[in-house]
Amino acid sequence: MKILSLVAMITAGIWLNGLYDNGDGKKTALLPIHEPPSEAYNMNEAKKRGDIIWGYEYYNIERFHEFLANTNAKMKDKIRITSYTMEGDPIFKDLVFDGKKYHYTFDNSHDAYAGQDKGIYKDICSEILMEEPAEPAFILNGCSKQVDTTELF
Structure with a gap:
């Protein structure tokens, strides 16, 4: 369960920060990119696809541990973390490790x-x-669109 808080912090830290320094000292609003969204799918489909699910139900958490081990070994890997709103709407968080950097999509x-x-x-x-304060916390660090590190709970 402690690993699951990572997912919440990924989202909260990156996107609730709201502003980032674009290199010239000016703060710029973090805006959505214009890209087609992922196809929406339900929790059963998410399980079939191998998504890590957190929120009302937890599924495939061991895959997150595997992702961390692979990235620590500098092996390319990717995961999708899917959560659902109270109304059942999916929220997708993708982490892709290219061997050097983490590419995060919310x-x-x-x-x-x-x-x-x-x-x-x-x-x-x-x-x-x-x-490891009271509970382990995972942090995305050195992100291009934010001033501070991003806590991932």
Whole structure:
């Protein structure tokens, strides 16, 4: 269960930060990119596809541990973390490790109640760190579109 908090922090840290420094000292709003969203699918389909599911139900958490082991060994790997809103709308979080960097995509374009923050957001981060305060926390660090590190609970 502690690993699951990672997923929440990935999302919260990157996207709730809201602003990033674009290199010239100016703060810029983090806007969704214009890219077609992933196809929406239900929890049963997510399980068939091998997604890591967290939220109301937890599934395939061992795949996250495998992803961490692979990325620590500098092996290319990718995972999709899928959560569902109370209404059943999917929210997708993709992490792709290219052997050097973590490419993170957050897609809440199917969330009927996402409001003005609805869309697809991307970032590239240099590492995942683990901290152990009261509970282990995972942090995406060195991300291009944010000022601080991104906690992943």
